[in-house]
Amino acid sequence: MISLKRYLDSSSLESDHAGKAVSADSFAVALEVYGSALLEMGNCSLDACPGTDAGLKQALAQLQTELTPAISSEKLAANGELMREQLRSWSGGMAHHYQAKAGEVRDMLLTVARTAESVGARDQRCAGRMNAVTERLKAIASLEDLTEIRASIDKSSTELKASIDRMTEEGKAVLDHLRTRVEEYQAKLDEAEKTASRDALTGASSRVYVECQIEKHVESSAPFCVAVVDLDGFKKVNDEHGHLIGDELLKQFAGELRSACRSTDVIGRWGGDEFILLFNGGLEEAEAQTERVRKWVCGNYSVTGKQGALKLRVNASIGLAAHVAGETMKDLLARADAAMYEQKATTRIKAA
Numbered sequence: 106m107i108s109l110k111r112y113l114d115s116s117s118l119e120s121d122h123a124g125k126a127v128s129a130d131s132f133a134v135a136l137e138v139y140g141s142a143l144l145e146m147g148n149c150s151l152d153a154c155p156g157t158d159a160g161l162k163q164a165l166a167q168l169q170t171e172l173t174p175a176i177s178s179e180k181l182a183a184n185g186e187l188m189r190e191q192l193r194s195w196s197g198g199m200a201h202h203y204q205a206k207a208g209e210v211r212d213m214l215l216t217v218a219r220t221a222e223s224v225g226a227r228d229q230r231c232a233g234r235m236n237a238v239t240e241r242l243k244a245i246a247s248l249e250d251l252t253e254i255r256a257s258i259d260k261s262s263t264e265l266k267a268s269i270d271r272m273t274e275e276g277k278a279v280l281d282h283l284r285t286r287v288e289e290y291q292a293k294l295d296e297a298e299k300t301a302s303r304d305a306l307t308g309a310s311s312r313v314y315v316e317c318q319i320e321k322h323v324e325s326s327a328p329f330c331v332a333v334v335d336l337d338g339f340k341k342v343n344d345e346h347g348h349l350i351g352d353e354l355l356k357q358f359a360g361e362l363r364s365a366c367r368s369t370d371v372i373g374r375w376g377g378d379e380f381i382l383l384f385n386g387g388l389e390e391a392e393a394q395t396e397r398v399r400k401w402v403c404g405n406y407s408v409t410g411k412q413g414a415l416k417l418r419v420n421a422s423i424g425l426a427a428h429v430a431g432e433t434m435k436d437l438l439a440r441a442d443a444a445m446y447e448q449k450a451t452t453r454i455k456a457a
Contacts, residue, residue, distance in 0.1 A: 133174045140169040143188065144348075148376060150195055161195040162306075166348035304374040306352055307359035315373035315381055319434045322383070330391035330427045331437060332382040333445040334362070334398070337420045337452065339378035346410060351378075353408045354417060365401040366394070381438075388427040395423050422449035 147162030168184050168191075176184075302314040310318075322329045336358065343351040355378065362372050362380060371383035382398070384391040399421070408415045424445025428437050 136172045136174065136176070140172045143169045146192070161191055163349070164191045170347065304359075307356050307374050309359045309362070309380065310371055310373035312373060312375055312381075315371060315375075315383060316434065318371050318383055319437070322385075323428065323432070323434055323437075326430075327385065328387045328428065330384045330386070330388055330425060331441050332384070332391065332395050332398075332423050332425045333375065333438070333441045334380040334382060335422050335424075335445050335449065336378040337422055337449065342417060346408075346415060350408050350410050350415065354406060354419070357406055357408070358402065358419060361402040362398065365398050370394070381441075388425070391425055391427065395425050399423065420452070422446070422452060424448060 143165040144162075147165040150161045165188065168188055171180070171184055302311055303309070304311050319331065336355075339351065339354075342354060355374075359372070359374065359380065362382075366372055366382065369385055373381045373383070375381045382395075384394055403420050404418070406417045406419050408417060422445050424441045424443065424447070426437055426441035426444060
């Protein structure tokens with residue numbers, strides 16, 4: 106940000122501090138890199154803390170739209186300050202979010218500790234009652250009157266039964282309370298796990314979740330394939346219609362992917378306009394599935410914007426790779442990514 110501002114403050118962008126020529130083109134490239142960094146920070150914020158909303162991402166995307174080669178020095182400086190304010194606000198919200206989660210864990214541990222303490226106190230009370238009954242039964246041995254012996258035994262039996270019943274009721278109440286709290290926390294943990302495994306924007310599986318699933322498949326001996334799906338010309342959609350339209354298009358595309366894939370397939374968002382598919386089975390079966398994706402997912406989409414409904418044509422390049430025994434996840438993904446870029450290059454040649 107400081108370097109960009111220095112370029113604007115220099116005399117008509119003629120030279121930098123070393124006296125070398127700095128062209129308007131190089132400044133435009135620097136602005137584009139800075140804008141891309143803003144967008145990537147927004148995406149990473151959702152990965153870093155899935156429990157937070159997309160406010161930071163939307164704010165940074167709005168700042169990115171203001172970055173044009175004609176931007177003034179003052180406007181660029183204000184843009185940077187707004188970016189810092191947004192980051193500070195988001196970091197504070199993230200800290201509160203994790204503090205709340207830590208508080209829930211603390212409450213759960215306190216519940217368990219208090220339950221254990223309650224059970225211990227109950228056992229001590231019951232032990233005291235049992236000792237009193239035992240002493241009374243010992244005293245019976247010294248009695249000679251049969252009627253008195255019978256009466257003492259009846260009394261001791263009644264007290265013993267009452268103690269056992271009370272112990273059972275208290276134990277059931279303690280366990281019921283603990284069971285209820287554990288179920289509550291289990292539901293919260295399940296929800297947190299679900300949130301962490303989902304991409305906040307599209308609802309597809311998160312990158313972290315997909316990587317874990319691929320690692321599990323790598324460790325197993327069962328055949329599987331991965332496909333990298335990249336939307337063609339998506340940057341143009343963002344540039345011409347804005348990032349909110351682009352986000353809505355990604356949501357719809359992810360929904361169509363889920364509809365076209367099988368329940369056993371894993372559909373994840375890899376980042377930006379890239380998705381990743383994980384197929385169980387061999388290459389032939391995966392090729393048939395990717396053709397199904399091409400046929401049913403690519404095509405015309407209708408996205409509602411400020412100016413009404415927009416008709417957008419969406420095509421995608423898909424790179425498919427089957428896992429080879431002994432191959433790492435990194436190498437497998439690299440092959441799938443290379444296949445995707447090869448197909449994208451072929452599409453460009455045909456279009457030309």
